[in-house]
Amino acid sequence: MIKSKCIVVAFDFGTACSGYAFAYTKDSSKTIFVQEKWGGIDANCIKTLSQIVLNDKNEGVAFGYEARDYFNNNPDVEPETRPYFAFFKMHLFDKKNRGQPVKALNCNKTATAQQLISETLKFLKNSALTKLNSSSASSIKVQDIQWVITIPAIWDDSAKQIMRVCADMAGLCSKDDRESLVFVYEPEAGALQCIYERTSGYNVSNGEKFLVMDNGGGTADFIAYQQVEGKKLNAISKSFGGDFGSIYVNANFYQFLENIFGKDLVKSRKDHPQFQFLLDKFESLKRTFNTSSGNGSKPLDLSLSVFGQDEAWMTSKINAYNQQYHTDIKYYSKRDKLMVPHSLFLSFFTPLFNSITDCVKKEIRENPLLKNLNYIFLIGGFNENSFIQEHIKKELEFTGAKFIISKSPVLAVVQGAARFGLNPDTVLKRLQTRSYAIEIEELVKPGMHPGKKLLKRRGVQYCPNVCDVLVSAGQMVGYDEVFTRSYVPISPDQKSVEISIFSSHIPKIQYTTDPGVQFIGELYVSLPDTSEKLEDRRINVSMKFASTEVEVSAVHEKTGASMCASFDFAIDEAESLKRNILHQEKNRLKVQLCVMMDCTGSMGTWMNESKTKMINLTHLLGQTYSGMELNVSFIGYRDIKDVKRFEIVPFTKDIMGLQTRIGQMVADGGDDFAEDIAGALNQAYNLSWGYDSVKLIVHVADAPCHGSKYYNFNVVDREVDEYPGGDPSGLIPERILKNISSKGIDYYFIKINGHTDKMIEIFRNAIDTPQKKIVVQDLGADVSQLLPSLVNFVTNSITRFSENIN
Structure with a gap:
């Protein structure tokens, strides 16, 4: 953290909901304050919805619950002039399509993920500044704040890069002031909060291991740690998980409504106030639903006015669904209740729950460090549901770990993120999810590079396209640890050195032309004096793993001339493939x-x-x-x-x-x-x-x-x-x-x-x-x-x- 900062503000920008917390850097008690009241109908919610309405300039005009209720409160506004978006954070998880625009929910307008996320961060920033200045004797400005943004640990480098660009657009940081913003992995932040809470039920000791299961709105995000001396943490697993968030329960319920009443009709009525009320009712049931809540039907408030049809139409649709799917849904028009059988309601959850625990079981089987876990921490809004708690305890009972549910699972991440901002070196080491290498021409020794086409330079054989690996996937890397390699130019008349960096999810990579190895960026260092010996023109290349991001620098050893960069990662798989092809073309004959x-x-x-x-x-x-x-x-x-x-x-x-x-x-x-x-x-x-x-x-x-x-x-x-x-x-x-x-x-x-x-x-x-x-x-x-x-x-x-x- 920069010493001049007087406040840490942490944003938990989630797929379904968002919120923020803050702490004063000079407060010895390290008290974390959370913004727990938001505008809109549900004014007392501790988080607001990650939903936004834009104007014709793609500027945000409403966010959160106010965005959801915007058209109810402004009935004269044409939807085409105010596009409405939700769940757009998941666009960054989609490696294939995140370069594509996001379509509005209420019209055919689109916006980029960067526009939507940057406008979201602006709303959160302005809300935080208003909150801080309302209780401060002196004016709090953006530059006084150490900003922290939570990100899924399973995100790749491209998604992190997009988030930083968005933060820059929102005015949280700049290219010249990168340190004012740090990222923290969501399960990592949750782990810090769980350790801080230390209820009477547990007290993590040095040497003990625990798994953090962050089940949120869009993704399920897991990492395991071991506590070491000084209450610090070392990761003992790579991040793992997937798109198993609670929004997919909602998607299953939405699909259920479409199967009963028809896709086109449901789509045409989804902005109706009564339809929103129906979804709110389902959300409430989703949070409280559990396997021991009885085998009776679950009541859902469903007014006939939602679909503009009479009771006979409603009854015929339900009877047809019951016959096709062998269920027993009932509708009581006098009470406006749709009664959903317990088993059917259960089916909205089960596929996701199985995906979550199957994912954890697989990692435990493959990673010997995850044997004999002491604790499993459950954080994230989805883990407030007692059904998922029961499912996880049952399926992972074999670990022998003690299951700990955070005091407030939905707030654990944002509270822990604020703690991370106060002490960013709490996590000493992380396991790298990717390998990083520099492309070189390697001097050939007997038995090396069999079958490869070799080059001869000044009578000496070299093998091109070799990976000089700085860090391997699965390797333990310390906080802000730096890895350095030293190189000399390949030709006496070179006026510059081009340093090409490659990355892969594969732990052991040998050649940049191998499948799964991606070109991610390059640096150029000028070499003006061609009269020097090759040894005097040596270049030192360093790669720094700054918290969750990668930074690279190259220095001409003799003159000190340097070049630094944070890579411009490909935004999606198509762009990555294009860059690989272009790099290969640069290296062709x-x-x-x-x-x-x-x-x-x-x-x-x-x-x-x-x-x-x-x-x-x-x-x-x-x-x-x-x-x-x-x-x-x-x-x-x-x-x-x-x-x-x-x-x-x-x-x-x-x-x-x-x-x-x-x-x-x-x-x-x-x-x-x-x-x-x-x-x-x-x-x-x-x-x-x-x-x-x-x-x-x-x-x-x-x-x-x-x-x-x-x-x-x-x-x-x-x-x-x-x-x-x-x-x-x-x-x-x-x-x-x-x-x-x-x-x-x-x-x-x-x-x-x-x-x-x-x-x-x-x-x-x-x-x-x-x-x-x-x-x-x-x-x-x-x-x-x-x-x-x-x-x-x-x-x-x-x-x-x-x-x-x-």
Whole structure:
């Protein structure tokens, strides 16, 4: 907690209901205050409904019970102008569809989950500020408060990220002030409250283990802990559970009504005041229902006015349902009562209860640390129901644990969340639900990476796409614990390092290309000084598990230059798949081909070939290298004094567009015989070359560069070479070629006649090595071989790149 904060305010934003609690940081008694009165019809409820009405700007105009009753209190308002939403928190649990908009319950309008949640948090924030300032002598502002929001422990990183974005939109925190908001897992908060209560029935001792079962409106959320020295907690299980919340009992009841009275009719009447009264009655029965409450029927208030039909219609519908489902529902019109048999009422609950206890049994079987539990704490609004209490005790009796029901199950989470805000390090260690790794190229040792395609860099073999795992799923991680790895760049000419982070629910991950391994984000760290040794350019990457969230930073060890980030996780499964594909495309084979061609008058036929055949290059290469990314540049050069000395098309994937640009060029110029090859090579050197690409220049020319040493005939006049001493600006072609070669760029030459022989001989003497020599293709006047030669050159460079002989 930030020391400057004077108050902790905790929000328990639930699927069905929401509330908040607060505590003063300087209060030695650590008293937790709860907002227990809310507006609307049910003004004395200790929580309000997680329901909201928006205006046409997607701003909240009513929340909670006031939202539910908004249209009853404002009968002249058109539903289309005030969309009404409920249960939208569950949208974040839906990994497949949470990127989709949420449909209003009363019209066809939609809103994003972010809009709905941020407006909800605004209402809670404003209510808390009003409450605090009504009893404070001094003005309480947002920045004075340490905010805490409860979240399900079974949420993934994407859901947590969305919640933080929503909190930012609601004005609780910002990107520059992340510490003003912390998340706490719902069962974790409940555990803190249960331990604090310590009734006469229990007193958790050091070394004792307990399971927290948080059964709420939308989800059932479970974690087990062991108490250690100082009344601190260590998690001994990962979070587990599922969408087994009490709203699904309501859904079963709603389905029951649709089966009796018809789906369309129920839908058309769901906003009727009497229908809302019926749902309230069911909610009341749901909370008090238990298996020992008798085998008689349960009365539900159901007025004929709800459906606008007469008694005969009602009776016929009920008789038809009884006959189809073999039940004995009765309707008493004089009392407006629908009598539901005990067994039928029980069926609304049983499937969910079985899901809850089956889930816990499975975890106990698979996790040896959950043997010999001392306590099972029951928290959450759903656990106020005595039926679920009886069911859990019966089904989990074999554990030998003592069952403890919180003094107020519905408030245990929000009260515990406030306590967490006062002491966020109460939970010392948590078990990670996911593995996190950095993608690296690993030095290959004997017996490693069998069957994998390897790379050779500077004569050494490496395996790409390897996971360097920082944290594994199931690993114990301390509060704010930091994990660090150290790396050096893979290439001497890298100007930046791209750090790619992957995640998986699988404990042991080996390759980033394996199923279930997801690309989740990346960091870039600049490396401006390419003259340093690789070891001096070392990068330290750290991953911090700040309470419930993941933060990553990278530091250039020598300069201290750093980059920090909280990841932008994919919002849903479709986005995650898209990102994985895009990352794989970034890492696929990339080829950069620069065609450098003399564009003076004598080269007209060669330019025409480029104008018409370049588009075929992608097709021909694609037959051999599926998925290859080809970028082509064209540098047309003439002579130093020509008006259009150079015509340059930068690297582009649009080969048709490149061909069109070349088609607009005209072969002309070049008053003397020698041409500006030195200038053209300098232009090629300064193109945007990637360090991880196959790189090559294909030079097509019928004349040498300036400088008498580059040709075999005597200079008799200026028509042969206006600059016999070489380039007037001091450019020396072989020096530029050395720089080009040092970048890993291959240089190829297409020979048309013998005028360039001596120039190529000088070039070879300057840059040829035993492993890498200039390749010259003598085509003479056969322009039809230009395209096949380009394909052969690219193939040769790809082979060289794969072997990585530098």
